[in-house]
Amino acid sequence: MSSIGELRKIAIRPRRTAGAARGRARNPDNKAGYLFLAPWLIGLIVFTVGPMLASLYLAFTDYNLLQPPEWSGFDNIVQMFGDARLWNSLRVTLTYVFVSVPLQLALALAVAMLLDRGMRGLAFYRSVFYLPSLLGGSVAIAILWRQVFGKEGIVNGFLAWFGIEGPGWISHPDYALATIIILHVWTFGSPMVIFLAGLRQIPEMYYEAAQMDGAGKVRRFFAITFPLLTPIIFFNLVLQIIFAFQSFTQAYIVSGGTGGPSDSTMFFTLYLYKEAFTELNMGYASAMAWFLLLIIAAFTLLNFWLSKYWVFYDD
Amino acid sequence: MTTEQPVPTLTRAEESAMTTTTDDTLAVVLPDAGEEARRRMRRRSSIRSVFKHTGLIALSIVMIYPLIWLVVSSFKPNNEIFTDLGIFTTDLTVDNYVHGWTAQQLPFTVFLGNSTILVVGAIIGNLVSCSLAAYAFARLRFWGRNAYFAIMLGTIMLPFHVVLVPQFVIFRELGWLETFLPLIVPKLLATDAFFIFLMVQFIRGIPKEIFEAARIDGAGHARIFGQITLPLMVPALATTTIFTFIWTWGDFFGPLIYLRTRENFPVSVALKGFIDAQSSSNYGAMFAMSVVSLIPLFLAFLIGQKYLVKGIATTGIK
Numbered sequence: 001m002s003s004i005g006e007l008r009k010i011a012i013r014p015r016r017t018a019g020a021a022r023g024r025a026r027n028p029d030n031k032a033g034y035l036f037l038a039p040w041l042i043g044l045i046v047f048t049v050g051p052m053l054a055s056l057y058l059a060f061t062d063y064n065l066l067q068p069p070e071w072s073g074f075d076n077i078v079q080m081f082g083d084a085r086l087w088n089s090l091r092v093t094l095t096y097v098f099v100s101v102p103l104q105l106a107l108a109l110a111v112a113m114l115l116d117r118g119m120r121g122l123a124f125y126r127s128v129f130y131l132p133s134l135l136g137g138s139v140a141i142a143i144l145w146r147q148v149f150g151k152e153g154i155v156n157g158f159l160a161w162f163g164i165e166g167p168g169w170i171s172h173p174d175y176a177l178a179t180i181i182i183l184h185v186w187t188f189g190s191p192m193v194i195f196l197a198g199l200r201q202i203p204e205m206y207y208e209a210a211q212m213d214g215a216g217k218v219r220r221f222f223a224i225t226f227p228l229l230t231p232i233i234f235f236n237l238v239l240q241i242i243f244a245f246q247s248f249t250q251a252y253i254v255s256g257g258t259g260g261p262s263d264s265t266m267f268f269t270l271y272l273y274k275e276a277f278t279e280l281n282m283g284y285a286s287a288m289a290w291f292l293l294l295i296i297a298a299f300t301l302l303n304f305w306l307s308k309y310w311v312f313y314d315d
Numbered sequence: 316m317t318t319e320q321p322v323p324t325l326t327r328a329e330e331s332a333m334t335t336t337t338d339d340t341l342a343v344v345l346p347d348a349g350e351e352a353r354r355r356m357r358r359r360s361s362i363r364s365v366f367k368h369t370g371l372i373a374l375s376i377v378m379i380y381p382l383i384w385l386v387v388s389s390f391k392p393n394n395e396i397f398t399d400l401g402i403f404t405t406d407l408t409v410d411n412y413v414h415g416w417t418a419q420q421l422p423f424t425v426f427l428g429n430s431t432i433l434v435v436g437a438i439i440g441n442l443v444s445c446s447l448a449a450y451a452f453a454r455l456r457f458w459g460r461n462a463y464f465a466i467m468l469g470t471i472m473l474p475f476h477v478v479l480v481p482q483f484v485i486f487r488e489l490g491w492l493e494t495f496l497p498l499i500v501p502k503l504l505a506t507d508a509f510f511i512f513l514m515v516q517f518i519r520g521i522p523k524e525i526f527e528a529a530r531i532d533g534a535g536h537a538r539i540f541g542q543i544t545l546p547l548m549v550p551a552l553a554t555t556t557i558f559t560f561i562w563t564w565g566d567f568f569g570p571l572i573y574l575r576t577r578e579n580f581p582v583s584v585a586l587k588g589f590i591d592a593q594s595s596s597n598y599g600a601m602f603a604m605s606v607v608s609l610i611p612l613f614l615a616f617l618i619g620q621k622y623l624v625k626g627i628a629t630t631g632i633k
Binding site: 050120 | 503572
């Protein structure tokens, strides 16, 4: 059961009726429970809830770390509406999220379906496909990517075989974002492993029955595999979208810390980082952070709402 | 798979997804088909299998080629890296490693040491704090448990940017900038909720009778946790250790903000020095140190692959 599934379970659990057993009988471990939970609770208050409220306050202030924050009302929000660079960074981020996540998941699912149970070389393929997803978030791989897609890199070396002279992908505003998207798709190994586990849970007899009824491969995919896999696809989609919105390292390193060329890889998080830690506009950065939270929350809710129409739960 | 504790969060089907079977029969056995039809079927499926393996091997090469190129290039003389893009070469040298080691003013040993301290601190923090919280969520009944649990799951999905600025201010006020504390202390307070969830899932799968028997024998929660739960959840602790290792080793954003002097840099931030304009011509050294930074991750992958696969298959998060 995934974290998404757990949340769904909590949401649909029937409320206890009033007058049910209360107090000690229902909560026999109150003291021990809070003792064991103490580190997490302290962390929650000190590092999550407290800072969240503080940044909500800072979003309405002018704050540069050196002087105390100064209340500025809705100035930051008004400024955000007129900030062309911010809207551009949002456009870049949305493009990245909604191209790279579906591509990555589709590839992960396709490869997972090719890897049959007990086929020869399964462990080898799984390792080879999984390894990039472990390394993909590191600075070293982003550095490598700059060279792979550089003017003299191996991509252009490959294209030269066909007589094509490729551009410097990293330094071209039309292609720089695409290289980061490819980097994300390259890490399809971890959702693939999740899909593999999901595929193994589909009872073999469903396929046998369908085959006996004369269902072809395509029919079997759409009638059995896909519906039974939709909960897994769904939680992958939700989480990958949430995490993709927060991508930072790859854009930072691939663009050499600039978000360039001409802001074409200026992710929202990269712009936020610059506002906060190079411009010291901490108030504005806080407002941006809350804007990001609202965007992510909106897309997550939309995702849950849409799930009614395509996700199949057999409970 | 047989020698270790059962992994209750996984089904048998998932287990078999992790162990490899050597059985490679792909032919479908049809119940009433004749010998001829069966033979034709087998031939067709073997052709299909050849196609499939060709495709998968091609994909494997595309996936792995950049990594191999990185490693080979790190052993090439600097002027040959981009003139000869192939990976078959005899002209190999370790010069890049020698030069790269000191190219960022301080020897790489310093950066490796800093990364190691961060990793060890984060692992200890996560193991201790997350296991305590997980035991409470999975086995204890206390007021507000379900609400806390939902909040905990919610924090996994919370973008950390909404706490970024105030956290920075807190650590600045405490005088912790340029120390490792901002990157380690939060782990001691279980801020990596992902691992709590992973451990909760695991503890829930341990048979309840074990805990009940311990209760009847008069063991308190401290003892049940320390002497029964912890030893039984070693696989979940191993998964936590490996993931924490990989994430902390690769973490870039945290150190970028909190550690701004060179002698405090972990490997990830030190590598960034190679792409800053003034030193960008020494590709060989850059590649060599990139390889150095990836070796620990690669070793973690080799040693812990089983636990990594389990971790993501259980929780659905990479």
